[in-house]
Amino acid sequence: MFDIEVGSALVMGLILGGVILISAWLIWLERRLLGVWQDRLGPNRVGPLGLGQVIADMFKIFTKEDWVPPFADKLVFMVAPPIIMICILLSFAVIPIAPNVGIIDLNIGLLWILAMASLAAYSVMLGGLASNNKYALLGSLRAAAQMVSYEVFMGISLLGVVMLSGTFNLREIVESQRDGWYILPQFFAFIVFAIASVAESHRLPFDLPEAEQEIVAGFHTEYSGMKFGMFFVGEYIGVLLASALMTVLFFGGWLPPFGIGPEDSIVAGIFWMLLKTMVFVCFFVLMRAAIPRPRYDQLMSYGWLVLLPLSLINLLITGAVILFQGA
């Protein structure tokens, strides 16, 4: 039962615990990184390097009054935050961490993730609508439009990878990158996917559903305590998921770069997987530090007029090349 193999209880527990811990710790990482990039310190008081800040924040958020506004739709209001947590956590089930480390080898892994991402959009929409607050309403309207359209580009951009590897199974996609990572043949797909995943996790510059300067806190204006905490941590799990996906799909997952070290060791695999993922996480934070927010209609037209054609052309060319090679 305590073997290291896909789907064993030990691995499942470790992944679930690891994902939640790392996501919570990402809050600290983001604040410290932003501090570095913005000429200030960031949280550095609780514990060494301020690492205990997350624990203190958790205490605070757990002990806060769990308030439901009297004018809200109570049931939906309470159901909405867990949806985003659950959907994104479920997505991690198909992420291959290292050889033999993962929760399930689903042959439709990629589709599973896209499906879960679609469901997560409900959380944001329902949360906003149930709040019965005008700012929340504006936020969830923006979220609905943004997430639904960027899912389209996200899906299309991934098809190139699927065509090259011939499978939806993420573990097999990693295996098929032994000869070369997909970042080279699928560079444009990577760009589209990276942008779309920022939009999916609604972080700056695409944080329109919660644009503080415009609509206060958007869809989670009325949320506090642990319900807010779930949206908050959900966002960071989303960042982790998007970074892990970029690693798995375009950067060879657990495979070492340039053949450094052993290829199929579990420890080395976990190390490379984590390292690559963290690089993308830092990239997410850097974007937040650097880029201003486009307007709602600019965001939409950028998606439909730039990203959609780009991903379609990428798909066409990939198909043509495969056809040509096959012939």
Next chain:
Amino acid sequence: MSDTATESVLKQQAEDLSAVVGALYQRFGESAFTLQRTAEGLPTLWLQRQSLLDVLRYLRRDYQPRFEMLLDITAIDERVRVHREGQPEADFTVVYHLISFTGNCDVRLKIALHEHDLNVPSAIPVWPSANWYEREVWDMFGISFDGHPNLRRILCPPTWQGHALRKDHPARATEMEPYSLDDDIQDQEQSALKFRPEEWGMKQQSDSSEFMFLNLGPNHPSVHGVFRIALQLDGEIVVDAIPDIGYHHRGAEKMGERQSWHTYIPYTDRVDYLGGVMNNLPYVMALEQMCGIEVPERVQVIRVMLCEFFRIASHLLFYGTFAQDLGQLSPIFYMFVDREKVFNIIESICGGRMHPSWFRIGGVAQDLPNGWDKRIREFVDTFPARLDEYDRMVMDNSIIRQRTRGIGAYDTEEAFDWGITGPGLRATGFEWDYRKDRPYSGYENFDFDVPIAVNGDCYDRCAVRIEEMRQSTRIIRQCLENMPEGPYKSQHAKTSPPIKEHAKQDIESLIAHFLSVSWGPVVPPGEITTGIEATKGINTYYLVSDGGVGSYRTRIRTPSFAHLQAIPYISNGFMVADLIAIVASIDFVMADVDR
């Protein structure tokens, strides 16, 4: 130094006086007016309210050079004023201050009113900006304006009893009944603040859609203080907007009537609380002119230097929050580093940071400290390069450009309509800067440019301010290199205590010493308006002295008040996100709006 300049300005004014007064006499007949002499020589004419609109229209449209802008409307409660020599009988006076930029002259029009008959025709048909000014006069004095579309309180809460700037209205809480807030009153006050679209003539729906009404504020991350904009939204499109101010009203003008001339200086700091000592300047300049105090050269240069430091500090905060409101989170932190350097310099000179209250009537509080120039030199050497870096970060960013170009644009004529001054006016391509066109405090001796832009949109308003920071740095460098030696205050009897040795020797000097310490200066009766180019536009102080130790009436014309009024005009039809960009580009401070 400035003698010749001041003289030429005065001479110019005297010519304009005859020009505009002569033209008005010729057009409307001499009997229609009463001419009043004032301390600064500004042409002041009393007229009948029946002819007000004709005169305003004539001055704005037909008279050459035309008076483009209605700078201010205010009122004076004349009922307990003693020194009114040569002025028509009046219980209340409504005062209109018009300014001509092309002719570089002003005119002040006054209407005498009697207690039982307090109404004047509204000037909105000539200048839309009259709207808020008239509401303010109604709120503060109970004078009504015929034809005003929505004459309701603007600064005081809607439930307020009485009119605060009347002389019989108490000035402090201890003169009133103790205040208590029980549940009933609280409910009443809250429901009075509820936004009711019908009161503003707004429809609940159009043919195709139902509107949403959204309270943006009084507490909202992007309104920079306590300011409410009630929005009529069609989806995310702003159909109409009603700015609601007054949440920051502290009765600064009423306090002016209670404090002595001298002790009011710290209050001025807090009007535009980002402008610091720059707020002191028009106030002390007005008093100096009324008392005939000549300010030493060193004082003028010190004042200019500190004002320009505060301009930089204020513009830096604007620049950072502008980027932040557009979603760019980092620039403000870098700019706060520079702002901190500015405040360190200010602190080492004045002892205070944001509100040093450091200018005095006739001088400044202390001389510059030893070694004052080191930090300043370091700052002027490094700051322009930092600004270039920010340009690359913010102004060259394509998303910022997309968000701000063509958004919230108005042209020069619209700026005149709405009383928009300062960088907001210069962004439309109209070059007029108080420092250049009516130099005060020795600005004529400095070499600097007045930056302008073309389109008058959000981007241009920001660009003008950035260039102003560069020019301010130039001015500071010149101050640094040419700081004159000499006293830091004038030895005028009204402002400085007598020389200690004299006070020890003869009784007259001792009495003078005693009076100037206990009362402060006694200012001769008269009226004066002094303006400066403040951080946000034209800031004027209109002081009425009745020959006492304090002001009879203190009127503070602030630029932000007029700018906020234009928000609906320039933002209707845009999206909520654009409205945020527009609000961010205006650069207002609520304390400056509400006073």
